[in-house]
Amino acid sequence: MPHATQLYQDFPATCWPIVYSNDYNITFIGLEKLHPFDSGKWGKVINFLKEDKLITNDTIVTAKEATEEDLLVVHTRGYLNKLKWSFVVATITEIPPLVLLPNFLVQRRVLKPLRTQTGGTIMAGKLAIDRGWAINVGGGFHHCSGDKGGGFCAYADITLAIKFLFERVEGITKATIIDLDAHQGNGHERDFIDDKRVYIMDVYNRHIYPGDTMAKKAIKRKIELDWGTEDKEYLEKVETHVKGALNEVTPDVIVYNAGTDILDGDPLGGLSISPQGIIKRDEIVFSIARSRSIPILMVTSGGYQKRTARIIADSILNLHNLGLIDSASAETREPRI
Numbered sequence: 001m002p003h004a005t006q007l008y009q010d011f012p013a014t015c016w017p018i019v020y021s022n023d024y025n026i027t028f029i030g031l032e033k034l035h036p037f038d039s040g041k042w043g044k045v046i047n048f049l050k051e052d053k054l055i056t057n058d059t060i061v062t063a064k065e066a067t068e069e070d071l072l073v074v075h076t077r078g079y080l081n082k083l084k085w086s087f088v089v090a091t092i093t094e095i096p097p098l099v100l101l102p103n104f105l106v107q108r109r110v111l112k113p114l115r116t117q118t119g120g121t122i123m124a125g126k127l128a129i130d131r132g133w134a135i136n137v138g139g140g141f142h143h144c145s146g147d148k149g150g151g152f153c154a155y156a157d158i159t160l161a162i163k164f165l166f167e168r169v170e171g172i173t174k175a176t177i178i179d180l181d182a183h184q185g186n187g188h189e190r191d192f193i194d195d196k197r198v199y200i201m202d203v204y205n206r207h208i209y210p211g212d213t214m215a216k217k218a219i220k221r222k223i224e225l226d227w228g229t230e231d232k233e234y235l236e237k238v239e240t241h242v243k244g245a246l247n248e249v250t251p252d253v254i255v256y257n258a259g260t261d262i263l264d265g266d267p268l269g270g271l272s273i274s275p276q277g278i279i280k281r282d283e284i285v286f287s288i289a290r291s292r293s294i295p296i297l298m299v300t301s302g303g304y305q306k307r308t309a310r311i312i313a314d315s316i317l318n319l320h321n322l323g324l325i326d327s328a329s330a331e332t333r334e335p336r337i
């Protein structure tokens with residue numbers, strides 16, 4: 001019997017399955033100078049979508065923080081206890097000065113935002129099944145597994161979302177992860193390495209973090225890229241292999257890890273994809289998933305340049321303009337549970 005959770009609820013049909021909370025944003029003085037990332041990217045995406053009149057505060061779904069019980073669906077208690085040490089969190093998030101902060105501040109300023117984003121991914125999992133699609137404006141912590149964090153990822157939100165679906169939604173027995181962040185998604189790969197219910201496709205720069213050879217064994221469709229890969233080659237590979245992956249196995253749900261650190265100029269990703277290339281990539285993935293009527297959950301994952309938020313918002317607007325996402329599908333689609 002699964003535990004009682006606040007993360008699986010029904011929302012009014014007037015809500016878009018776009019999940020967000022102001023608590024996503026990591027705000028404390030000077031952080032942006034300490035880490036090569038825009039720690040308010042998630043709020044900026046939402047503001048752009050509001051400015052462009054796609055959504056209002058009343059038409060999005062507010063994410064709730066994942067509780068310890070929710071996290072224990074995947075994480076070991078030992079791992080969660082380790083996060084009570086600031087130096088462990090400093091290592092996982094790659095923000096060394098956190099070592100100097102008392103853990104209650106680390107919890108409040110860093111881990112609570114990450115737990116709320118994790119709750120958002122789990123919520124978006126159910127919404128994707130109910131509505132056909134869902135976007136968590138945060139999440140995508142694909143370097144974290146049940147017993148180990150790293151690369152800014154403290155909670156295994158992708159694994160959690162899939163395990164919640166398997167445990168709680170009848171008829172959901174197969175999932176496909178399409179991981180298009182610039183880095184290898186070793187967290188969910190380690191979690192699902194022996195799980196035949198999960199098919200993993202991963203497209204990443206072969207030369208960068210994490211280079212996790214053991215986790216690579218979990219990848220069913222591995223596309224390794226070289227430094228500076230550009231739009232044409234990238235988009236051709238994405239289209240061919242997303243189709244190929246879904247031809248091999250038709251899943252009950254797709255989890256799409258839509259990292260934007262593939263963007264040209266990203267200090268970590270090492271690829272050269274244009275903003276238009278990112279928008280086209282998301283379009284390719286959504287149009288293939290929607291044309292086959294496979295529910296899709298998108299998370300935004302890595303990519304923290306100043307211009308990243310605008311690109312994510314433009315991509316969501318493009319999906320809407322093309323009719324690949326809309327709120328009406330909420331009312332017309334039969335719930336599967």
Ligand SMILES: [Zn+2]
Pocket residue numbers: 181182183259261302303
């Ligand atoms: Zn990444």
